[in-house]
Amino acid sequence: xxxxxxxxxxxxxxxxxxxxxxxxxxxxxxxxxxxxxxxxxxxxxxxxxxxxxxxxxxxxxxxxxxxxxxxxxxxxxxxxxxxxxxxxxxxxxxxxxxxxxxxxxxxxxxxxxxxxxxxxxxxxxxxxxxxxxxx
Numbered sequence: 147x148x149x150x151x152x153x154x155x156x157x158x159x160x161x162x163x164x165x166x167x168x169x170x171x172x173x174x175x176x177x178x179x180x181x182x183x184x185x186x187x188x189x190x191x192x193x194x195x196x197x198x199x200x201x202x203x204x205x206x207x208x209x210x211x212x213x214x215x216x217x218x219x220x221x222x223x224x225x226x227x228x229x230x231x232x233x234x235x236x237x238x239x240x241x242x243x244x245x246x247x248x249x250x251x252x253x254x255x256x257x258x259x260x261x262x263x264x265x266x267x268x269x270x271x272x273x274x275x276x277x278x279x280x281x
Contacts, residue, residue, distance in 0.1 A: 154202035162198030165191045193276070236273075 169191025172178075178185040203211045222229070 152205065154206040157205050158198045158202035160198075161201050162195040165194035165197075190276075 169188040173185055173188050178188070200212060200215070203215050207214070
């Protein structure tokens with residue numbers, strides 16, 4: 147490893163920006179306009195910013211630094227009601243949107259309450275992986 151690759155900031159920028167540019171450029175260069183597993187995988191290279199942070203922390207502080215970072219990421223220093231609001235409001239907004247679309251007859255038809263999780267799971271997963279986890 148050269149000395150510049152031991153620098154945590156250099157490692158961070160190489161991983162955090164290099165991988166998305168490589169992935170997204172590949173989508174464009176190879177003209178991947180149709181959905182496919184490879185195109186989806188290349189799209190998710192944009193999530194390497196978080197991975198770049200872990201690589202930089204590991205380069206600087208080793209395993210102990212990564213463990214410390216993970217401990218700080220899962221602190222629950224707020225009342226439970228705020229967790230319920232933070233998790234529940236997006237579900238409530240999505241439910242209302244699906245309900246209103248169903249009332250207008252513009253696509254989804256009847257809403258099956260038992261299968262409601264099927265409507266939400268993909269959207270929540272995409273929002274989580276391209277939002278807070280990806281950045």
